[in-house]
Amino acid sequence: MSITTLPIAIQPVAKSRLPEVDVNNVPFGKVFSDHMFIADFDGQTWNDLRIVPYGDVPLSPATSSIHYGQSIFEGMKAYRSDSGDVLLFRPFDNQRRLNLSAERMAMPAVPESIFMDGLCELLRNDKNWIPSKEGSSLYIRPFHFATDDYLGVKASDHYKFMIITTPVGPYYSHPLKVLVEKSFFRAVPGGVGFVKASGNYGRSLYPTQLAKQKGYDQLIWTDGREHKYVEESGTMNLMFVIGDKLITPGLRDTILAGITRDSVLTLARDWGMTIEERPVEVREVVEALEKGTMQDAFGTGTAATIAHISHIGIDDIQYELPPVEKREFSNKVNFELDQIRRGRKEDKHGWVYRVS
Ligand SMILES: *Cc1c(COP(=O)(O)O)cnc(C)c1O
Numbered sequence: 001m002s003i004t005t006l007p008i009a010i011q012p013v014a015k016s017r018l019p020e021v022d023v024n025n026v027p028f029g030k031v032f033s034d035h036m037f038i039a040d041f042d043g044q045t046w047n048d049l050r051i052v053p054y055g056d057v058p059l060s061p062a063t064s065s066i067h068y069g070q071s072i073f074e075g076m077k078a079y080r081s082d083s084g085d086v087l088l089f090r091p092f093d094n095q096r097r098l099n100l101s102a103e104r105m106a107m108p109a110v111p112e113s114i115f116m117d118g119l120c121e122l123l124r125n126d127k128n129w130i131p132s133k134e135g136s137s138l139y140i141r142p143f144h145f146a147t148d149d150y151l152g153v154k155a156s157d158h159y160k161f162m163i164i165t166t167p168v169g170p171y172y173s174h175p176l177k178v179l180v181e182k183s184f185f186r187a188v189p190g191g192v193g194f195v196k197a198s199g200n201y202g203r204s205l206y207p208t209q210l211a212k213q214k215g216y217d218q219l220i221w222t223d224g225r226e227h228k229y230v231e232e233s234g235t236m237n238l239m240f241v242i243g244d245k246l247i248t249p250g251l252r253d254t255i256l257a258g259i260t261r262d263s264v265l266t267l268a269r270d271w272g273m274t275i276e277e278r279p280v281e282v283r284e285v286v287e288a289l290e291k292g293t294m295q296d297a298f299g300t301g302t303a304a305t306i307a308h309i310s311h312i313g314i315d316d317i318q319y320e321l322p323p324v325e326k327r328e329f330s331n332k333v334n335f336e337l338d339q340i341r342r343g344r345k346e347d348k349h350g351w352v353y354r355v356s
Pocket residue numbers: 075196232234235236237256257258259260261300301302303
């Protein structure tokens with residue numbers, strides 16, 4: 001347990017909205033828990049740590065993050081164990097990654113104690129918002145953005161770090177049809193693809209809309225230089241089982257180092273599976289699809305955990321993958337991860353954090 005360096009002021013809601021909400025049956029990301037956490041950075045230090053009722057935040061029209069994009073976030077989930085404990089999955093990895101993003105975007109780091117204390121205090125207040133249903137959890141969104149009211153282009157002096165939470169069910173209700181994108185790109189070497197910057201999402205929406213018009217759910221992004229290598233799918237890391245090998249693009253600065261990705265690779269390694277983390281050519285994917293050696297393809301991320309890919313489109317050809325019931329690896333790893341996160345299975349890697 002980290003040592004609290006600053007007190008957190010708590011202003012509870014007068015009346016909880018929980019009685020009006022069925023947390024086990026809500027649309028993704030639209031219903032928020034009673035409270036939120038806020039800390040302010042004044043140019044020197046983080047101050048005024050507080051838990052307040054969820055609600056609007058007053059902002060100047062000149063708020064610099066709106067104009068120049070110093071805005072980053074994280075995504076994680078809280079689960080309720082069968083004995084009623086509140087469990088987090090690898091929260092320190094999210095805290096470290098937030099600060100990696102902060103450094104690249106010239107923003108101040110959020111100390112571990114502020115991140116963890118704010119998060120745990122928020123969950124203690126809103127623990128009844130954690131769904132109990134299988135496949136459901138409380139999605140947690142920590143975010144950090146510049147708040148100077150100044151239109152000059154420079155790193156802001158003032159920032160807000162906030163955490164909001166929302167009960168969620170499964171992110172995708174069906175396996176995905178994905179299109180290999182060969183004209184737009186998500187990230188380039190030297191850019192910000194490896195950090196969770198809001199702008200990475202904004203720029204992805206238009207190409208994704210075009211793919212949706214063609215009947216696809218998501219894109220497979222290829223490298224920004226040659227469109228020769230596959231990198232990620234939508235906002236998930238990408239994995240294939242070709243023959244008996246688990247193959248995934250190796251980490252570089254155009255790829256977000258997903259915590260789910262690392263967890264899946266760690267379990268696969270435990271199970272003695274052959275893993276290849278390396279550049280993966282579009283050509284290799286096509287070959288495996290044509291020869292029928294592609295056993296499994298899926299995206300990994302906190303929101304979806306494992307998102308099965310049912311079809312891959314490349315140019316004008318659409319390939320169909322084996323039915324989801326036959327995907328031995330992705331189904332097994334999905335189940336195993338779920339059991340670990342809910343505290344039902346031995347946590348060999350020290351991933352689960354119990355909120356006291
Ligand atoms: C958040 C994110 C992921 C998944 O990361 P997790 O830590 O597994 O949730 C993958 N790719 C991109 C681009 C992301 O933003």
